[in-house]
Amino acid sequence: MTLPSVVIVGAGFGGLRVARGLSGAPVDVTILDRHNYHTFVPLLYQVATAGLEPEEIAQPIRRILRGAPNLRFRLNAVTGVDLARRVVTTDSGEISYDYLVLAAGSATSYFGLDSVVQVTSALRDLDDAERLRDQILGAFETASAEEDPDRRRQLMTLIVVGGGPTGVELAGALAELRRHVLPHDYPDLDLSCARILLLEATDRILPGMPPGLQAKALAKLSELGVEISLRAPVADADANGVTLSNGEMIPAGAVMWVAGMRAPPLAEAVPTARDSAGRLVVSETLRLPGHPEVYAIGDMAHVGDPETRPHPMLAPVAIQQGALVAENILRSLAGKPPKRFAYKDRGTMVTIGRNAAIAHIFGLRLNGFIAWLIWLTVHLVWLIGFRNRMLVLVNWTWNYFTYDRAVRLIRRTASRQHISNNNEEAP
Amino acid sequence: MTLPSVVIVGAGFGGLRVARGLSGAPVDVTILDRHNYHTFVPLLYQVATAGLEPEEIAQPIRRILRGAPNLRFRLNAVTGVDLARRVVTTDSGEISYDYLVLAAGSATSYFGLDSVVQVTSALRDLDDAERLRDQILGAFETASAEEDPDRRRQLMTLIVVGGGPTGVELAGALAELRRHVLPHDYPDLDLSCARILLLEATDRILPGMPPGLQAKALAKLSELGVEISLRAPVADADANGVTLSNGEMIPAGAVMWVAGMRAPPLAEAVPTARDSAGRLVVSETLRLPGHPEVYAIGDMAHVGDPETRPHPMLAPVAIQQGALVAENILRSLAGKPPKRFAYKDRGTMVTIGRNAAIAHIFGLRLNGFIAWLIWLTVHLVWLIGFRNRMLVLVNWTWNYFTYDRAVRLIRRTASRQHISNNNEEAP
Numbered sequence: 001m002t003l004p005s006v007v008i009v010g011a012g013f014g015g016l017r018v019a020r021g022l023s024g025a026p027v028d029v030t031i032l033d034r035h036n037y038h039t040f041v042p043l044l045y046q047v048a049t050a051g052l053e054p055e056e057i058a059q060p061i062r063r064i065l066r067g068a069p070n071l072r073f074r075l076n077a078v079t080g081v082d083l084a085r086r087v088v089t090t091d092s093g094e095i096s097y098d099y100l101v102l103a104a105g106s107a108t109s110y111f112g113l114d115s116v117v118q119v120t121s122a123l124r125d126l127d128d129a130e131r132l133r134d135q136i137l138g139a140f141e142t143a144s145a146e147e148d149p150d151r152r153r154q155l156m157t158l159i160v161v162g163g164g165p166t167g168v169e170l171a172g173a174l175a176e177l178r179r180h181v182l183p184h185d186y187p188d189l190d191l192s193c194a195r196i197l198l199l200e201a202t203d204r205i206l207p208g209m210p211p212g213l214q215a216k217a218l219a220k221l222s223e224l225g226v227e228i229s230l231r232a233p234v235a236d237a238d239a240n241g242v243t244l245s246n247g248e249m250i251p252a253g254a255v256m257w258v259a260g261m262r263a264p265p266l267a268e269a270v271p272t273a274r275d276s277a278g279r280l281v282v283s284e285t286l287r288l289p290g291h292p293e294v295y296a297i298g299d300m301a302h303v304g305d306p307e308t309r310p311h312p313m314l315a316p317v318a319i320q321q322g323a324l325v326a327e328n329i330l331r332s333l334a335g336k337p338p339k340r341f342a343y344k345d346r347g348t349m350v351t352i353g354r355n356a357a358i359a360h361i362f363g364l365r366l367n368g369f370i371a372w373l374i375w376l377t378v379h380l381v382w383l384i385g386f387r388n389r390m391l392v393l394v395n396w397t398w399n400y401f402t403y404d405r406a407v408r409l410i411r412r413t414a415s416r417q418h419i420s421n422n423n424e425e426a427p
Numbered sequence: 428m429t430l431p432s433v434v435i436v437g438a439g440f441g442g443l444r445v446a447r448g449l450s451g452a453p454v455d456v457t458i459l460d461r462h463n464y465h466t467f468v469p470l471l472y473q474v475a476t477a478g479l480e481p482e483e484i485a486q487p488i489r490r491i492l493r494g495a496p497n498l499r500f501r502l503n504a505v506t507g508v509d510l511a512r513r514v515v516t517t518d519s520g521e522i523s524y525d526y527l528v529l530a531a532g533s534a535t536s537y538f539g540l541d542s543v544v545q546v547t548s549a550l551r552d553l554d555d556a557e558r559l560r561d562q563i564l565g566a567f568e569t570a571s572a573e574e575d576p577d578r579r580r581q582l583m584t585l586i587v588v589g590g591g592p593t594g595v596e597l598a599g600a601l602a603e604l605r606r607h608v609l610p611h612d613y614p615d616l617d618l619s620c621a622r623i624l625l626l627e628a629t630d631r632i633l634p635g636m637p638p639g640l641q642a643k644a645l646a647k648l649s650e651l652g653v654e655i656s657l658r659a660p661v662a663d664a665d666a667n668g669v670t671l672s673n674g675e676m677i678p679a680g681a682v683m684w685v686a687g688m689r690a691p692p693l694a695e696a697v698p699t700a701r702d703s704a705g706r707l708v709v710s711e712t713l714r715l716p717g718h719p720e721v722y723a724i725g726d727m728a729h730v731g732d733p734e735t736r737p738h739p740m741l742a743p744v745a746i747q748q749g750a751l752v753a754e755n756i757l758r759s760l761a762g763k764p765p766k767r768f769a770y771k772d773r774g775t776m777v778t779i780g781r782n783a784a785i786a787h788i789f790g791l792r793l794n795g796f797i798a799w800l801i802w803l804t805v806h807l808v809w810l811i812g813f814r815n816r817m818l819v820l821v822n823w824t825w826n827y828f829t830y831d832r833a834v835r836l837i838r839r840t841a842s843r844q845h846i847s848n849n850n851e852e853a854p
Contacts, residue, residue: 060835062612185489
């Protein structure tokens with residue numbers, strides 16, 4: 001007898017949680033991902049700022065699945081879904097399913113600014129993070145050999161666009177890099193000319209946080225020397241920097257775009273209703289309308305009425321939804337009705353730098369050293385895999401006590417030259 | 428008063444040793460390298476076989492130079508040397524020197540087999556190692572989704588060309604990967620079909636070692652399941668595998684070319700005498716004939732008569748030469764005559780796998796567990812930088828006790844698709 005087949009698209013937090021829930025169950029599970037590793041996305045900014053090695057926040061999917069004989073991995077990019085024939089199309093053929101779980105995460109939103117796509121760095125995956133690290137360090141390498149003081153200042157200007165959690169964490173980490181690491185590496189450079197700008201289109205940072213904690217975060221960033229501009233939407237960007245909607249042009253050595261997220265391209269290939277950010281609209285049982293065998297979860301799903309506010313695009317949402325999908329598939333097999341999703345919000349945390357974080361958890365509003373210790377502990381425990389935890393701990397301990405950053409390698413010379421060439425075109 | 432300027436091309440073992448010898452001396456030292464990191468080349472094979480992370484065997488050059496105010500780093504690819512005008516040309520302008528040290532290492536020799544360059548992987552730098560890891564793991568990923576048993580066997584055949592120390596270490600590490608790691612990751616694959624072939628053109632492996640140790644190494648490799656072919660020169664290679672000079676075609680999923688080394692392209696740009704492998708011929712004081720201000724050391728130098736056997740292309744040679752060059756530059760500044768180079772051969776070691784190595788050191792011939800412990804200790808102590816040592820130790824300890832491999836990420840999907848496409852073209 002053939003077991004019912006479950007195909008999971010995406011080995012992020014949500015997809016892996018579904019797999020875990022189906023481990024040992026009488027179903028045949030295939031997980032598809034275009035990478036052979038799971039990425040611990042909340043720490044990408046640490047790779048981008050040379051604090052952690054790329055491999056430390058990634059785990060081979062096959063190792064995660066070890067010992068679960070009904071879970072199988074295939075390294076495939078999924079290009080489409082045929083809901084009528086119940087097959088997904090991949091870069092190497094079709095795979096049919098009895099149950100399908102779409103958990104492909106999110107993509108960067110550029111709000112229609114095509115110019116921005118070409119010249120800024122996103123921070124969605126490990127390649128982005130490594131490229132960004134190369135770009136930031138490459139800008140300082142180029143600056144150290146640059147004679148013209150204006151160009152040198154330009155190269156040492158780093159712009160973070162977007163005041164959400166990623167933007168705040170990135171800006172904080174860059175400020176620490178500038179303060180504790182770069183002065184030793186570049187004794188010839190006057191790092192007081194180095195600027196870190198955080199540009200936010202609205203009138204506040206960290207929109208999901210209580211106003212009191214927003215203010216603490218602003219104060220801490222300023223203390224670290226980050227220049228914050230609120231109500232400063234970016235209208236355009238080119239190789240020399242960004243232009244704000246008020247016409248002000250800011251020259252920069254690197255522009256990081258963490259201003260928005262939208263559904264991944266795969267969502268467009270699914271013939272069903274989508275919300276304004278391209279997310280698939282699913283019922284409260286997390287299933288596509290008219291297709292009770294197809295689930296969508298995490299960043300790419302919008303639960304319930306598309307006019308209402310969706311759940312935040314956070315790992316805990318995807319994980320809780322993943323657990324429910326596994327349960328609902330098993331209930332469906334047992335002939336029971338599906339359960340509805342209810343998000344249990346345990347809170348959110350943002351780290352801003354050494355000894356500083358803000359946390360809004362279990363109804364408590366914490367900031368400073370205590371919040372930072374909680375942040376550290378939660379992330380360490382959360383990181384999948386004992387070995388990675390050990391390495392991350394070694395690296396963090398090293399960074400903490402030496403004020404050093406571990407990695408600082410420029411691995412892709414091409415991006416460095418890209419920067420260097422860009423700046424040669426400067427007027 | 429301007430200090431005399433010393434330009435060092437290459438931040439390998441030799442170049443860094445020169446810099447160390449000139450730290451604090453009344454000279455202005457500039458080190459040029461196309462990477463911003465120093466690579467611990469002897470452990471590249473561990474990165475290629477997923478045992479260590481790329482960042483663990485690399486160290487930012489700027490951190491190595493910290494605290495030495497007369498040493499400066501510039502991230503530059505050197506393209507030529509004008510001996511008459513005393514300038515080196517780089518990808519971003521010219522740099523003049525009073526003393527020049529050429530220490531740019533080596534390149535892979537393909538013995539004129541152009542076809543081989545396209546389809547095999549070398550193992551000279553960190554990018555090579557990461558690409559090779561991606562290719563090996565990618566071949567097994569493709570195999571796990573392949574229906575045709577012949578193609579699957581092809582994909583699981585890994586060929587190492589060259590029976591020198593790198594080839595032996597690589598083949599041993601691949602055998603351990605096959606035995607201890609891949610069976611858990613690919614439960615669907617019949618790994619008894621997976622083959623590891625070591626092809627050597629001459630009648631022996633490890634040519635520099637005593638015959639008794641060569642035999643021990645052969646026996647250990649066979650025990651690990653490596654198929655060794657002596658007197659098996661490769662005549663051609665294409666996307667499907669290699670062809671031996673006797674006409675035999677061996678299909679493979681990945682071909683690793685570690686058969687020979689020659690001088691790097693920069694050597695050709697220096698207008699001076701070269702030996703048959705393209706190395707610069709230098710006097711016993713390590714200086715170019717007619718140019719007492721220009722030194723060449725390490726893999727790219729041939730000391731003395733170009734008809735005699737050169738020093739082996741090993742890190743200890745480059746390090747000892749680097750120390751002498753620093754001394755000779757200081758002697759030259761003091762008006763003293765230069766010293767001659769005499770290589771102190773402390774021995775060589777090759778690791779073959781878990782608990783097994785052979786070592787010919789201080790006149791002793793060791794093998795097995797003792798040799799392996801010595802190998803481990805020496806390499807750990809040798810690795811530049813305390814932090815890297817700690818991480819490498821953590822990883823090695825983990826690998827040892829769990830029979831697992833740490834990394835196993837496929838980072839460059841392009842190479843995977845390359846493999847997959849190659850095999851789609853197979854007949």
